[in-house]
Amino acid sequence: MLFKPTFYLKNVFYIDENFLYENNVSALVLDMDNTLSMHGNPRAEDGVMEWLDKMREFGVKMRVVSNNTTKRVKPLADMLGLEFTANGAKPLTFGITRAMRDMNADKASTLVVGDQIFTDVIAGNLKGVRTVLVNPFHLENKWTFKLKRLAESVVFKRDYSDLEWK
Secondary structure, eight states: OTTOOSEEESSGGGOOHHHHHHTTOOEEEEOOBTTTBOTTOSSOOTTHHHHHHHHHHTTOEEEEEOSSOHHHHHHHHHHHTOEEESSOOTTSSHHHHHHHHHHTOOGGGEEEEESOIIIIIHHHHHHTOEEEEEOOSSBOOSHHHHHHHHHHHHHOOOOOTTOOBO
16 A cells, blocks of 8 residues: 555664564664754754664665755765765655665665655655554644644544653
8 A cells, every 4th residue: 555654663772673574674874854854953852862873883775865955865874874865755765765775775685764755655656665654753733734734634643741842
């Protein structure tokens, strides 16, 4: 199903050594905004750097694919030590295809990880790659974000009970 993620996790920290091993994962295509950092924040959320370091220790290949511009993506990707594709055009698959090619990753061992159904999950599903839908670290107060989350709730119910609006 186009709108359904393969996995639904609270956040990226639930992707750990056991999860990687049990699901034969060796490459991650990562969304940035609301997945690794709050939308527009020039810094990653607490714990993200340590999580990325763990993924590197496990030999996981990683690349950011964002629909945002290079001006937004590059500073944070550089800080995180990750290669990136800006203007990823999700839900189209161009950005994911490029990331997988650059990481020399195959569909069977790759996960697309992001917080949005209508971009990240659809793009991964169209590409034929397993997807992980994560909750954003914070819920944003802007009406555009609230509308997006409401629209997503029509196709997939999430538990936001432990999150606060920012």
